[in-house]
Amino acid sequence: MPASRDDFIIAIRSAFLKKNVKQKFSLLTLVFLSIFIIILSGVNFTPIKKIKVFINEIVYRSSFIVSMPENLIKNSYLKIKEYSNFYSDYGYNKIELKELKSENISSEIVKSENKELKELIEDYTITKDKILAKVIVDHQSPFLKTVIINKGTADKIKIGTNIYDRSYLVGRVIEVNYKSSRVLLLSDLNSNIPISITPGNIQAIITGNGKNLGEIKYTKDNLIENIEDKSIAYTSGTGQIFKSGIPVGKFSIIDKKILVNFFSDFTQLKYIFAEVESDVQKKPDSDIKDFNNSKSLTNTEKIKLNLLNEQIVILNDSNSKLIKKNKFLNSETNQLNQKNLDLQSKVNTQAEKIEKINNDNAELDFLKLNLIYSSKCQKTIFKKGYKVGSKEYRECILNKGKK
């Protein structure tokens, strides 16, 4: 028993402390060094932060270079996949384009109204510059969904900067270096997004599920049952983490499970937009605010008036066309009525004529039969019959002499 314990202790000691010929450090030293670095990385200390930024810059660039062959294979694979779906995508896009065109006008009004309301809520103006950034590393680990972009503090990017793919929200910056930054994607488990859901104006918080989808983490007043399939989620701006009104995704209900399909495909990110903000002087004076509001109001009203004028012109045009058509149809109806009356009178005269002819024909037949059967039906001194011209005589003649 003591011998086996000795073996165990010897094995442990040699595992921790024994150095091979080429090893410069023992494993125990390196373990302590790792723990020391972990503690240091948790401490907000400027020299360490600078060293970290320096390491990040080198590692991100190296990772970008090393990833090139794999990215080439990956991109070729995705391109082939894209080509195979090309025709079906084309048909789908065509239908979608038609729908979008019709929605465009109303969205313009909503946009201007939105801008106006935003300016009413916030007492400062923000100039927004979206800068284009390239995704240099997109190793989406199953544990953390992040990407690295080639813009950093040198390009006015700071922690919390909102990141977009076209106009869709992608995530926000969580780590900034001089010429690179790390973006936490919406699909990450650690990302919480305050959203509004339309229709219904339901307030909720969604979080990534780690698999390119989102899930509802919290809904105000348990309104989860009110969420419909294909409802749209956009940022509510609560907590000022994300700007309000940015499209996030569409809801889909699969087996009573509510999931958010993000508008942007995070696996296909190549270039993204970072919203660099610079606060322009605060405008606390109500006069300036009113002036801005009135200015924005006039802009909104202008757009509305233009659209209404256009609608009036279209309506007038269609109205005059309808009046013309109406007149033409009226005259045509009159003509047809007249024709109808003429034809009716014609029919009547012809019917009379036919009746007369029929009567004549009947009389002619009677006369013909009278010539033949008058002797049979006529009343004489020696024979019983009917008086000529009576109704019975006529019937007798028509019955060919039968009484």
Next chain:
Amino acid sequence: MINYRRNFFFNKTYAWLPIIILYISVLNEFDLNYLNIEYFSFNFPFILIFYFSLKAYSNFDYLLVFLAGLINDTVIGLPLGLSSLSYMLACIFASYLRNMTIRPHLIKDWFYFLFVISLINSITYSILFLFFSYDLDNMFYVINNLFTFLLYIPISYIFSLYLKGTNA
């Protein structure tokens, strides 16, 4: 002379190949994620580090493994030093097994490897959850663990072929 130099360069590269592959794998994270196979992921560096530590490969410098861990943390975005600690623990456990075992057996190594990666992933998860307040999906860790465990045998077979090549 040229031929000798070429051979020398080739031999050197071949001898340092595990470390080169380790650095490529931590910089590139080749885990076939883009195939979008649900839940599929595995930790290649763990297999490589455990295998070569177990075999006490002479060119497998622990300091370089430690640095590879730091690079991995930077690329993935984990707190600096966490992967280094995981890699060092993998080296320690492999080294302990090597010292304790007289007659090595692949299946025994394989199950010991499962214990080691489970323990290391638990430590990593605990540190991230308790000290850095990360939200993590347990299922990912379990499946990553499982695939790493399953892929140990085929990958160790390839590594054994490599080691045979170095001895030849």
